[in-house]
Amino acid sequence: MWLINQIVEFFSFQDVNIRYVAFGTVLLGASSALVGCFTFLRKKALVGDTIAHSILPGICLSFIIFETKDPLMLLLGAMVTGWLSVYIVDYISANSKIKPDTAIGLTLSVFFGVGVLLLTHIQHSGNAAQAGLDKFLFGKAASLVQNDVITFGIVSVLLIATVILFFKQFTLISFDVHFAKTIGLPVRTFEVILSTITVLAVAIGIQTVGVVLMAALLITPAAAARFWTDKLKVMIVIAAIIGGVSGLFGAFISFTAPSMPTGPWIVVVLSFIAIGSMLVAPKNGAISKIRKQKKNQRKILEDNILKLLYKLGEKENDFFKNRSITTLKNYREIPENKFLKGLNILKKKNLVALVNDLWVLTEEGKKAGMRIVRIHRLWELYLTTYLRIAPDHVHEDAETIEHIITPEMELKLEHLLDFPEKDPHNVNIPYKNEKDSNE
Amino acid sequence: MSDFWIILTGCLAAVSCGLLGCFLILRKMAMIGDAISHAVLPGIVIAFLFSGSLDSVPMLIGAATFGIITTYLIETFNKKGGLQKDASIGITFTWLFAIGVILISLYADDVHIDQDCVLFGEIAYVALEPLTSFLPGVSAPNTVWVLGIVMLLIIAMIIFGYKGLFLTTFDPSFASTIGVSTVVWHYLLMSAVSVTTVVSFESVGAILVVALLIAPAATAYLITDQLPKMLVISALVGVISSFGGYYLAVWLDASVAAAIATVLGIEFTLVFLFSPQNGIIIKRFRK
């Protein structure tokens, strides 16, 4: 009951503070996610981590030099060192044998160390004005006030506008830098713009989730969205939604349990969405892979039973003889309950019929069985002809491929091999409209 | 006397991290080291909740466990989940760290660990610890004993495991073909990193641990072409930063851990610019 009250109170957005916090976190989540998509695609996901750690010294320096906590000045300091760190990482990896991952780890930890040095120095110097500087470290979303939200709002709009404006260019430099260069795109310029808005997004986002977790705001929505689509435009929209929703959820948690840190909850929600996407997303998700495997196994079972019935028909010259399950089991090793399951599925599809506890092919079933047998033998011939494989080695391969060859491929095979009559073992290849051997 | 303990603590942590860090950067796993140092947080908290104390042994077990979990998750997200490597690392450590922070705030009253402490550690507290005596005639703060033992274990591991580490780092394919399990050595190294990280947390904090893992090794990498020398120089660079950092912190009245990280940065920059073999400025002079 209490929870429902909380939900109602929060989502009615009547309280001004709630409005600010919610609006702020949604905007942050969404704009970070948007910018993060490109970092993700350029495989520079950890650069976001670098920038997050490198912002602190800039903020402290700004405070020391300009003696103010004006957010704009602090932001300026943040941008300078944030930007510097990106440049340094690239410089180190390009001009020494130090590898990129080492350069990243080195830069982020040293910059952060310098930042903490300055911060603790400021804190211990007894300068009362410094109180609250450390919110840049851990994030305190719950204490967002109107000014903060206005800043976030402006910056977020700026970020979104930039992404929309330069969408094509950003896409190009993310996917194919070399091509972009060859068509004369000023790659360097756009890389700079992209870096700048990334630094901006981080400088703002840190105030919600803190230094360590900032990387998540950039990477995780993008990673999650990637599982749902291959189209970039759709991906960034999905990422923005995931980012925004997670931000909102985090704000809600902060509201119901004020002592809870908002940042980590946002990250936990994001991570669950990402891991969930990994499992569940159609086509790319793990669960869909399992479903495909089950579907494949079913098809294999059905096909093999039909094939068996057809071949028995060939052998005994009677396609429509009734056979018991015990007889059938002698020819193909399948556990009885599985066999029966397959037969029942075929019965539902009208490919076999059950007559007095005995199984028999229907006319449709015969056609289906013939098709599989035909494909099997055609494929064997293809293997021996084009792949030059010995005739006694092609059976296993055909046993598998016979299940997936489509009608178009079947036609192609027939043409390639010129409607052959015999397979590599000199057995007949059955075609449609053949007279029944019975007659 | 208290300076002595503080500096010694820093040195012990520096040597352990400096040695392991060489293999981390040579394997291009610097960021996995960074990830582990953050992701062990929930392990520490859970260990504390179970054991009810800040004793080292349960913490080490909790840390090693989460170190292995982190390594496993990164691999799984990457290989089985189809997620690119950098995102696998990023998502894993942020998620685990977030869980750790939430656990801390849920059980905030019970736990002496708070965010500040985890991130920065407070090496100066070492000086306030009571002295204990595990060896006749020698008294030292608990932290020093623990760090000392871990350091000796790491040195032993590197001495006895040198060929395996060298082989699996330089040429994992060749290693597989002569029947050596690269997986075993990988997890061995990552477990060592987890243990070292945790043991160093209380004194030097997570951020400094990352700096100690990467910076000395990177600096040594630019100085020498020989692995044994690189290991020694890396440890030395760490020890120097411990001394330098302490005095810098005293001068600026700031966090010792942060000062050590700053000094590491200075050392690296000097070597990057002036190293006889690889220094940028030296190379320019030669031209």
Added chain:
Amino acid sequence: MNIQIDKPVLEVHDLTVSYDKKPVLWDIDFTIPYGNLVGIIGPNGAGKSTLIKAIMNLVPKGSGYVKLYNDTLDNVRHKISYVPQRESVDWDFPASVLDVVLMGRYGKSGLLNRLSKKDKEIAYESLKRVNMLDFANRQISQLSGGQQQRTFLARALAQEADLYLMDEPFAGVDAATERSIVDLLLEMRKEGKTIIVVHHDLQSAIDYFDWTLLLNTRLVASGPTEKVFTTELLQETYGGKLTLLSKIGDLLKEKQFPVRENK
């Protein structure tokens, strides 16, 4: 043209290997006789490296088996040496030429034991054979391409194996080095070793190899070089991928279909 040997040193049967669920090697079948210098030839992307990796169990097999000395790999590892491509290793690594060559003794000496004087002697001997003795203490970052290759070869020699599998040992190497490597391989063959080499150049293949495998995702031919180097077979090898086969591969990947039914 797939000539089978009765008592082969290496037998590959019905081998299929997939990358990301799409087959890059399809139903490979061949046998290799003892004491031959064998070349694996084919266009880029034909699966040549993958074939060697599959033989050494470095990549999983979708179907089929491999027999070495009529036994499984694990039982005969001490007889086999694998020389990876040069690019597979980071040459910035802080190690000397001798350090790398000594790795060749790790298999016989074990990882926890110290290397003996004999191990070091064997390493020096190997370096002498490839003309790199003067470079023993040189750092590997200072080596040229040809010197790097010879270092790998010295390591392989130090293993004192009988069967050698080499992945593109002549890639990016100057003509003089290539000639000296070939001479070395011929010497080894005289000693009764079997050497299988992934090679990229058609011209030199005819001169170098006794036995040749023509590969393009499927095995086009396997046999004595003169018999295999016919216009027809070469055209088939270099004439592009089989379209239908490629389409089926794509379909297998899309449906996540197993390469063999019962797997």
